[in-house]
Every structure is written in C-alpha cells, then in structure tokens.
Amino acid sequence: MVRGSVVTHRRRCGKPNCRCADGDQLHESTVLSYSESNKTRFLMLPAEEVEAVRDATEAYRRAKSAVETAGNAGLGVLVQRLSRRSTKG
Numbered sequence: 001m002v003r004g005s006v007v008t009h010r011r012r013c014g015k016p017n018c019r020c021a022d023g024d025q026l027h028e029s030t031v032l033s034y035s036e037s038n039k040t041r042f043l044m045l046p047a048e049e050v051e052a053v054r055d056a057t058e059a060y061r062r063a064k065s066a067v068e069t070a071g072n073a074g075l076g077v078l079v080q081r082l083s084r085r086s087t088k089g
Contacts, residue, residue: 001063002060004034005034011027012026
C-alpha cells in the first residue's frame, strides 16, 4: 500500500533555448504525488515502477474507504445506543 497519487507532471526546465520555453512542449514525467508536513511532494517513478505504484495507491484508497465505512457504521451504532439510553431515562 502506498499513500498518494500517480500523476503525469508537466513542467518547464528553465533553459531559455529549450523546446519547453514557450510552454507548448513541456517536459513530462510520471510521479507519485503525496503530502508530507502540509507540503506536496513528488517522487519521480521509473517506467517499470509505474503500474506497481499505481496498484499500491489504489489498494490504499480501497483500504481507506473500508476503514471509513466501518468507522461510520460503528458511529451509527454508538449514536443509536446512546440515544436509546437517553430516551429511557
């Protein structure tokens, strides 16, 4: 499992004579985008790692969704139990 998103990062390199200088043909790389200490970070991915990392980020999202669902179900049970208790008294 990996927290983050696999995205295509498009950017200029900063060299004045490069093909990217006019903004039409930007450099592209596939990266893992994630946040750390409230900052967005990018980790460049080699081509042979992209699919495995993409699968790992999907596994993280599925697990996070399952935890959210279970947590909401538990909250619902607690709210019902406490509301029944307060109506009895």
